[in-house]
Amino acid sequence: MNTMMRTDCRDLNQEELIRLCVELGLPKFRGRQVFQWVQHKAIQDWDEMKNISVLDRQKLQKGLTLQPFTKVKEQVSRDGTRKFLFRCYDGETIECVLMDYDRRKHRDRHTVCVSTQIGCAVGCSFCATGLGGLRRNLSPGEIVGQVLDITYIMRQEDPDFRVTNIVFMGMGEPLLNYDAVLKGIDLLNHPEGQGIGMRRMTISTSGVAAKIRQLARDNPQVGLAVSLHSANNASRNQLIPMNRRYPLEELMAACQEYTEMTNRRITFEIALISGQASREAAEEVGQLLKGQLSHVNLIPVNPVVETGMARPTAREIQEFAQVLEAMGIPVSVREEKGTDIDAACGQLRRQLECE
């Protein structure tokens, strides 16, 4: 019986693959070739590695696995947004969303919303992902694999397809799976992989202040979005239990430090919920963000059956934006994408569990 643990080749960077090839008695350049097949071509099967002999492929398979996700479901929205539900090797399911895809319009921007964990420990009151708690972290290979598998699927109908932008806004809290997310970003950025620019990738966090500080040091290029939702500790505690651990004072101090170190503008996300999107709430946000290099993104909440939360009226949304604008804070209202296909994070997975 072969007791040797096999590694997922999507988890490994070029140096690690080269080292493994040497251990398996293969020439170093094989490591580079495998990296390109896996991370650039997004291949799904060893047989697709055309420039590697069958014998060498067999040797590689002694140390490595290549395990793409199984596509469980794909939904296409009227606006072109596509949502994928993938099954992992252990039967868990994850969601990812391809936005801005419309072949007829030849758009050159294709954004994928990537999941970083299965479930989430933070448990925000409006979020479908948080309802079931955290099941496990995703590995770097599983994080990257979402982009690779979507690329592979889309290339069947559009051979020139490539993902240009990534937002870590799917299931899970990226900064609580920090090392895997940062490695995933490096893999996606590699010029012999997908070559996606650091500035075209954005991490969204519910506010893990300690890790925001660390990110400023480890990767000052990648974009940062902070899910603020409220500028008032009492109501933020209700929305994001993480706020008890890192209250607004500490979160904003970390954000200040982040912008001082990186010179980067932070996007602050605010989910607008019916009954809570008041003029006073907007003024509190404006006060809190005074002096902070920021952009506010207003997200009318996606209704999730279990949370019972609804969107404010269009007029209330407009007023919220106007208050911030008047206070000199750049603000936009997020374009609705894929609402007809439950594109809010965690919704499709829950639907599957309920079926």
Ligand code: SAH
């Ligand atoms: N855990 C990270 C990233 C994933 S959630 C975070 O919380 O930032 C990505 C974004 O979707 C967050 O801004 C989150 O607050 C928002 N979100 C979650 N559920 C939502 C819903 N039902 N409607 C609108 N936005 C939602």
Ligand code: SF4
């Ligand atoms: Fe987790 Fe983000 Fe959902 Fe909150 S909004 S439960 S942090 S995934």
